[in-house]
Amino acid sequence: MSNGTSVDLVSVLFGLEDEFSVLRVDRQGPVSVRVVIEQTVREGPCPGCGVLSGSVKERPTVRLKDLPASGQRMEWWWRKRRLVCAEPACPTGTFTQTAAAARPRARLTERLRTKLASAIATGNRAVSGVADEYQVSWPTAHKALIVAAASWLPEPEPTTVVGIDETRARSVRWILEEVGWRRSDPWMTSFVDCSTTGSGSLLGLTPGRSGLCVKDWLGEQTAEFRDRIEIVVIDPSAPYASGIRATLPDARIAVDKFHLVQLANQMVTEVRQRVTRARFGRRGTAADATWANRRILLTGADRLSPKQWARLGDMLDHDDPTDEIGAAWGVKERLRMLLAESEPSKIRWRLADFYEAAIDAAIPETIRLATTIQAWWPAVLVALTHQLTNARTEGFNRIIKQVKRAGCGYRNMINYERRIMTHIAVTRPQWSAA
16 A cells, blocks of 8 residues: 555556545556556535535445556556435435546546547547557447547538539449349548638538439538538539539539549540541550550640650641541640639630630530530639639548548448548648648
């Protein structure tokens, strides 16, 4: 048994001085220590009537799991006081003292529960790995994460600009049913604060990538949240647009410029592949200049080096007999110049130049691209004049994929959403501080 001075020192060493005093410390093994503790407060309020009592009926000992200390496993044995209620008319009779360090009937300390949840969320680790490290069961570690998520994930804050994008929830699978094979291709839609003055946080997730899932998620939010939204940034997705118009009739839609450039690059690739097949009767190989320089065709003209410009010119002069590849490349570059403008007068001029080049090319791929731009032009104009992109949403999609890889896929979508949201909620403030 330790004396009074050493008890205070040991309590401070173990971080127990606020509520407990250490009665005894014994070594159980090379990396295991047994510590007997007792609350310093000798009285407690009755949970039934609230009357303070210090009359002890018995002192049962309860074992608690806690964080390791100095590389050693700590075994806490808490000598609780079972007190007798001082109010004769109270039906409670007897009650046990409680402490903030451990909830009633718990076998883990609160700081261990917090550490389990933080280790899972911050490090994006598998629950089983964290459970093994702290020698608890998988359900115990997972329950700690669920409880912590309730405090880490507040309601989404209202914002003026919301970004919407989808990411694949798991790999494509084929499921055998009574009527035959069914393709399972699950997706998940993310909602992100894309305003320049907001926190830039992930607002929420919902399964699917349809207009209905957008309507459902927005419908679950408060009227204040919906009324605050002025612009929604999406990729060229008709289902998303229909869901937004049905739920937010006053909000404007903006189309992300990256996806439009992606469509233009895909158009150039399709033209190159079609010309190669028509010319050689096969797909391109390393012996074909158009195939060897395919990356140059997709690189912005303003980013090409003098050597790349020479290779591009030589390829278009000698390996493009139909001039269709060069025409498609020119249409793509005019679209890029259009998307780089923000002044209305220059936008109109660039738009006319783009349409003229697409029509002069007279090939199906450029006409299809021009038709797409025409159909989405009001949303494209909003993105250009307000200089909005969905880059922040794409950044969160990268984090979502990292969480999915850590879990090797998730069968339970609720657990999947919780892991994504908690990981971002815990790690995002660290990035902002940096």
